[in-house]
Amino acid sequence: MTTPVGGWASRREATGTPPASPGKGPGEPLGLGMPGVGSRGAARIAERERDGACAGDLVIAGVTPLSTCDWPGHLVATVFLQGCPWRCTYCHNYAILDPRAPGQVPWRTVRDLLSRRTGLLDGVVFSGGEPTRQPALADAMREVRAAGFGVGLHTGGAYPRRLATLLPLVDWVGYDVKAPRALYRAIVRAGGETTAADQAFEGLRLVLESGVDVQVRTTVDPTVLSDDDVAALTRELTALGVREHVLQTVRPDGTSDEYRAALAGVGALRAP
Numbered sequence: 001m002t003t004p005v006g007g008w009a010s011r012r013e014a015t016g017t018p019p020a021s022p023g024k025g026p027g028e029p030l031g032l033g034m035p036g037v038g039s040r041g042a043a044r045i046a047e048r049e050r051d052g053a054c055a056g057d058l059v060i061a062g063v064t065p066l067s068t069c070d071w072p073g074h075l076v077a078t079v080f081l082q083g084c085p086w087r088c089t090y091c092h093n094y095a096i097l098d099p100r101a102p103g104q105v106p107w108r109t110v111r112d113l114l115s116r117r118t119g120l121l122d123g124v125v126f127s128g129g130e131p132t133r134q135p136a137l138a139d140a141m142r143e144v145r146a147a148g149f150g151v152g153l154h155t156g157g158a159y160p161r162r163l164a165t166l167l168p169l170v171d172w173v174g175y176d177v178k179a180p181r182a183l184y185r186a187i188v189r190a191g192g193e194t195t196a197a198d199q200a201f202e203g204l205r206l207v208l209e210s211g212v213d214v215q216v217r218t219t220v221d222p223t224v225l226s227d228d229d230v231a232a233l234t235r236e237l238t239a240l241g242v243r244e245h246v247l248q249t250v251r252p253d254g255t256s257d258e259y260r261a262a263l264a265g266v267g268a269l270r271a272p
């Protein structure tokens with residue numbers, strides 16, 4: 001993922017249990033029915049067999065039933081998927097990083113939520129963690145689309161091959177670029193010297209080539225990036241074809257004591 005823009009639980013209507021339905025009444029059909037009837041259902045089954053994972057396999061850490069900021073200009077539900085291969089300096093989603101942690105919300109809860117919010121929500125944003133880590137994401141996206149909702153994706157591009165297969169299912173991407181290539185590992189703190197940078201820039205290339213609507217954003221870590229680094233990154237992204245590069249300020253709440261001390265050390269946080 002996705003930069004924890006504001007934190008996955010802090011600025012949204014937190015949940016595991018969606019609020020009372022303002023939508024369809026009892027007995028009306030769900031918007032996200034399971035396939036199994038007719039040619040459309042057969043096609044979905046074939047896709048699942050190819051992918052080897054279905055939406056019900058998603059490991060979901062939490063759901064925000066309504067967000068106005070996770071997909072600019074859209075009212076969405078946001079689904080936070082468990083697990084991330086990176087350990088960013090400023091991450092405040094520690095609980096969501098462990099890929100072995102069990103899910104907190106079953107996919108059927110998302111399905112039920114959407115069935116009650118047809119006409120009220122524009123779409124669903126899959127966030128994390130790093131949502132592209134999970135093979136079941138493609139099937140979940142297909143379900144969301146089949147129910148008439150748009151699909152948004154927050155990603156840092158850690159799995160470019162899977163991202164390539166997902167892009168045809170996505171309407172908008174919030175794409176995190178952490179740093180210029182040479183400083184990538186200093187922020188993500190995982191993999192080899194160039195592993196994360198190679199993945200992230202390959203993922204970005206795929207997104208740009210796909211033509212899908214994208215917002216590229218960078219959370220500026222002042223313990224790693226200078227103003228010149230940020231300016232160089234913006235120039236590189238512009239040269240790659242990025243039209244919008246959004247800079248975000250690090251939020252210290254929820255980060256480690258060590259990181260808050262580092263922020264204080266560069267004058268970006270008042271010492272306690």
Ligand code: SF4
Pocket residue numbers: 001002003004084085086087088090091092093097128129130156
């Ligand atoms: S470690 Fe980095 S990419 Fe992973 S969830 Fe945290 S901020 Fe996002």
